[in-house]
Amino acid sequence: xVVAARTVGLDAWNPQTWNRWDSGHYLxxxxxxxxxxxxxxxxxxxxxxxxxxxxxxxxPWTIRPLVALGVAPVTAGVWVAALGALGMLVALWNGFLKGxxxxxxxxxxxxxxxxxxxxxxxxxxxxxALLCLVLTAILVARRRWALAGxxxxxxxxxxxxxxxxxxxxxxxxxxxxxxxRPALVxxxxxxxxxxxxxxxxxxxxxxxxxxxxxxxxxxxxxxxxAAMFGAAIAPVFERVDHRARxxxxxxxxxxxxxxxxxxxxxxxxxxxxxxxxWALLASVVFWIFPxxxxxxxxxxxxxxxxxxxxxxxxxxxxxxxxxxLIWLVVLAEQMARLFFTGYLI
Numbered sequence: 589x590v591v592a593a594r595t596v597g598l599d600a601w602n603p604q605t606w607n608r609w610d611s612g613h614y615l616x617x618x619x620x621x622x623x624x625x626x627x628x629x630x631x632x633x634x635x636x637x638x639x640x641x642x643x644x645x646x647x648p649w650t651i652r653p654l655v656a657l658g659v660a661p662v663t664a665g666v667w668v669a670a671l672g673a674l675g676m677l678v679a680l681w682n683g684f685l686k687g688x689x690x691x692x693x694x695x696x697x698x699x700x701x702x703x704x705x706x707x708x709x710x711x712x713x714x715x716x717a718l719l720c721l722v723l724t725a726i727l728v729a730r731r732r733w734a735l736a737g738x739x740x741x742x743x744x745x746x747x748x749x750x751x752x753x754x755x756x757x758x759x760x761x762x763x764x765x766x767x768x769r770p771a772l773v774x775x776x777x778x779x780x781x782x783x784x785x786x787x788x789x790x791x792x793x794x795x796x797x798x799x800x801x802x803x804x805x806x807x808x809x810x811x812x813x814a815a816m817f818g819a820a821i822a823p824v825f826e827r828v829d830h831r832a833r834x835x836x837x838x839x840x841x842x843x844x845x846x847x848x849x850x851x852x853x854x855x856x857x858x859x860x861x862x863x864x865x866w867a868l869l870a871s872v873v874f875w876i877f878p879x880x881x882x883x884x885x886x887x888x889x890x891x892x893x894x895x896x897x898x899x900x901x902x903x904x905x906x907x908x909x910x911x912x913l914i915w916l917v918v919l920a921e922q923m924a925r926l927f928f929t930g931y932l933i
Contacts, residue, residue, distance in 0.1 A: 589709055592924035603662045606669070609933040611711035613640040615661045617648035624793040624802070641789055641798035646745035647713035665711035672715030673700075673708040676722050683726035684899060694909035695898055701916040703838045704892030706924040706932075714892050717746035721870070724753060724778070725896060728760045729863045733770040736761075737777025744781025748799065749877055749890060751782035756869035756896075764862040813879040817843070820879070820887055831931050834922045835888050841919060842891045845912075846875050849900035856903065867899035888923065888932055 593600035600606075607615075616623070617640055624641050628634035647668065654664035680699050685692035707714040720742030727736035740757050743750035758775025762768065790796035821843070823829075823836035853868050874893040901909070926932045 589706060589920075589924050592706075592921045593928050596925055596928050598928050603660070603666045605928065606666050606710040607662050608710060608927065608930065610643065611662075611665065613643040614648050614711060614713065615651070615665060616640050617643060617645060618651040618655060618664070619661050622789065622792050622798075624789075624795060624798045637798075637801040637804075639793075639798070639802050641793060641795075642748070642802035644713065644744075644746055644748060644750070644785055644799075645788065646742060647716050650716065662711065666709070669709055669711060669715050672719045676708075676715060676719040679719060679722045679726060680898075683722065683729070684902070688902065690906045691902065691904075691909060694906060694913055695902060697913045698898055698901075698909065698916060699895060701913065701920040702892060702895050702898070703842050703916070703919065703923075704889055705916075705920040706927045707889055707892055710927065712889070713746040714889070717743050717750055717893065718895055720746060720750075721753065721893065721896065724757060725863065725866060725870075725899065728757060728764075728774065728866050731764060731770075733761050733765075733774040734777060736774045737780075740774070740778025741781030741784070744778060745785065747893065748803070749874065749893065751779060752873045752877060753870065754778035755873055756866045759869055760862040760866035763860070763865055813876055816879040831926055834919070834926060835932070838891060838919060838923060839887050841915070842875060842887075842894055845897050845901070846871055846894065848904070849897040852900050852903055864900065867896045871897035871900065886933065 590600040593605055598605045622641055622645075623639040624637065625639055626634050627636040627638040630638055632638060647665075650668045651661065651664045654667065655661050659667070677696060677700060681692070681696055685695050688695070704714060708718065709715070720739050723739040724736050724743065727733075727739055736757055740750075740753040743753045754775040757778050758771040761774040762771035764770070785799065786796045789798040795801065817839070820839040821836050823832040824840055826833075849868065849871055853864055856864065871894050874890070874896075878887055878890040901912075923932065
């Protein structure tokens with residue numbers, strides 16, 4: 589990331605380098621709270637709704653104490669993101685990779701450079717959502733269903749699609765315990781994070797569906813996943829701008845990783861494993877959902893939540909993991925350049 593920033597003439601150690609587009613919404617929630625108003629106030633269409641209610645609160649909540657201590661909001665946002673990224677790697681290592689030798693080290697590198705890696709360090713909730721996601725996986729593996737639900741609620745409070753984690757958590761609990769109660773605990777508590785956002789918006793803004801109405805301007809149509817995927821990867825095979833080709837290359841890379849994960853899960857289907865089921869479902873739903881929503885979702889950001897697919901790749905040979913890591917390092921550096929120059933939002 590430092591090299592990428594330097595290449596485009598920026599200083600990665602300056603917090604403002606990591607302040608882009610939606611970062612302002614998270615910082616405004618952290619400093620002044622939620623807003624919900626007619627877009628006419630900003631010269632837009634009066635029947636549309638503007639504000640920052642489309643952005644979820646856990647990340648701004650973690651920034652607020654630092655701001656109260658006198659840390660500049662931008663600096664606090666970078667610190668929280670960096671600590672979240674570090675925490676995710678520490679949790680992943682101790683929960684799943686420690687003791688796996690070279691393969692574990694390579695998988696840790698894949699997690700650090702996973703598609704969307706630049707957003708792990710920018711003023712965005714990505715790293716915090718990934719930390720909660722990995723903690724959910726660890727707690728599912730340890731059969732701590734209530735705590736897994738709490739960690740899942742953290743994902744729901746961090747990211748608009750985070751509520752999807754309730755599905756893999758519930759299914760994994762059902763497979764492990766063969767009972768509905770653990771499934772409802774693990775999945776239901778995770779859903780409560782999203783319900784808390786609705787309640788918060790009702791109390792603060794008077795509209796429980798405020799996030800939807802603010803988001804609605806960006807979601808222009810419900811998409812057909814196959815068509816959306818084809819459109820997302822098409823620039824790889826066309827003579828287009830290098831920047832469009834790189835974003836398409838990331839979308840294609842994520843799809844390859846998901847296919848590899850599905851393949852390993854199929855090969856090992858004779859050995860039932862609830863954490864494999866959790867990782868499989870989490871990878872698929874976080875990959876498919878943005879494609880199903882249609883235009884308005886930036887895949888190069890949402891791709892980051894497909895990271896659980898790495899739990900399906902633990903049995904791959906080290907030479908293949910090394911090849912994947914080399915490519916992800918190259919891709920992360922190129923995508924970071926696009927972020928720093930404002931091409932990615």
